[in-house]
Amino acid sequence: MSSLPVVGAAMTLDDVELHRDWLFEKSRDLELQSFVDAEVLNGDWAPLAERARRLLDGHTGRLGIHGPFWGFTIASEDPDIRAVVSRRLLQGLDVCAAVGATQMVVHSPYTSWSYNNLDNNDGAREDLVERVHLTLSDAVRRAEDIGCTMVFENIEDKDPHIRVALADSFNSPAVAVSIDTGHAHYAHGYTGAPPVDYYVKAAGNRLQHVHLQDADGYADRHWSLGEGSIHWHAVFAALAKLESNPRLIIEIKDKSKIRASAQYLASIGVAE
Template identity: 80%
Template sequence: MTSLPVLGAAMTLDDVEIHRDWLFERQRDLELQSFVDASVLNGDWTPLAARARKLLDGHRGRLGIHGPFWGLTIASADPDVRDVVSRRHVQGIEVCAAIGATQMVVHSPYTTWSYNNLDNNPSDRGKIVERCHLTLRDAVKRAEDIGCTIVIENIEDKDPYIRVGLADSFGSAAVAVSLDTGHAYYAHGSTGAPPVDYYVNAAGNRLQHVHLQDGDGYADRHWSLGEGTIQWRSVFAALTKLESNPRLIIEIKDKAKIPASAAYLASLGIAE
């Protein structure tokens, strides 16, 4: 990135109603979070999709969604569970097709336990990758067909490289890497993982999406930017080295503070 990046945000459609002017004034990237629940995906979500298209008429920022994740793992060893998880992710990609979204966020399967135990049995690393392929193959194929990218977000990942390898294993432009700054900071503060900027460097140009949230290194706070202790200058110094132009998505609990979060990073001279 050669100039200051323009920040986007993660919102529900109700939040878009409130922050539409902020979103449109700079044509900011948007991640919709109205399609994560099974009750939505199993029901008739077409009215929600129609509402999204109407609200975003004239929006020229990049559009994505957060995919389903509640109670799901993309690496289940149970084939019946995998069938459900696979179907959920295909449903998410169908939402993307309906609203013109070009990115869907999914959760990494790697846990804190994984870090210490994946090499306990020689085949365990490969088994996780194999199960992820079985789970996501239909969603990846559909994503390829519609020009959408599935980005794998770190959750408990202590190793910043492991989900990068998972994304690469698909050998598809439709699978890339996401970074959640608060999750990385939790892993750093509570499990001994590297600092947040190391996660940026580990992903390199495979990084196509970033959740920006602040925290204290103890829990998944999703505080407004500037309310925690993440070293934002180091994070953005790492981001400036990339050519992949990742979507920089403010993802905080209090959506009313989205503009203030953007203003905070602007005050540091690192984003707009």
């Protein structure tokens, strides 16, 4: 019996149709990405949810969704915008309840600008955390009620510890941490952040989700694993020390290379 972690993938329902056998063969974790757009969430998404339940009947891997993120931050200074963001996240959690998802990815509010400026103005760090709490308070309660965890994914985060502290500030099982390897590699290569494995170490057992994508340290490439310059052995060595069993989700642009990405990880002896 292999002790290597089993990777899953992020995909739309159309992609699930194509990769269903691969998902089922090893009970791979799945992140559905068919519910991120406002047009979908504001419309009648019940048929999509029914399609998801039908396609995943018998699937025993863990299920999550990528939450909405286009066009907003969870730390807006504008209370009207915060209200819209709160509603959008609650819509995402309604989807989770409908399809049986136990995790929803939410984008971190931290930017490369904030890294340099949060200490430039007294109280700016605390103010940002307070705005996130104002935005997410209803969503956190809803997530707790349905047994779902929202995970904060690094986007521009240069400091790998800062969103871990943000997650901790909620003191809730419904809030945890995600890492996107390509985003971390971009921050490392372009803004001088630590390497990707340091992000894993910073998150520790608060880490419950990882987007696996390869990149060049310049842009958010979402290349197939092995096509970029991320040091995968270091990343998986850091992951192996955790007890939190994070979902390892291949998230690449070319979905036809999902299986090749998994095969690459198997070929270097770090996952299957």
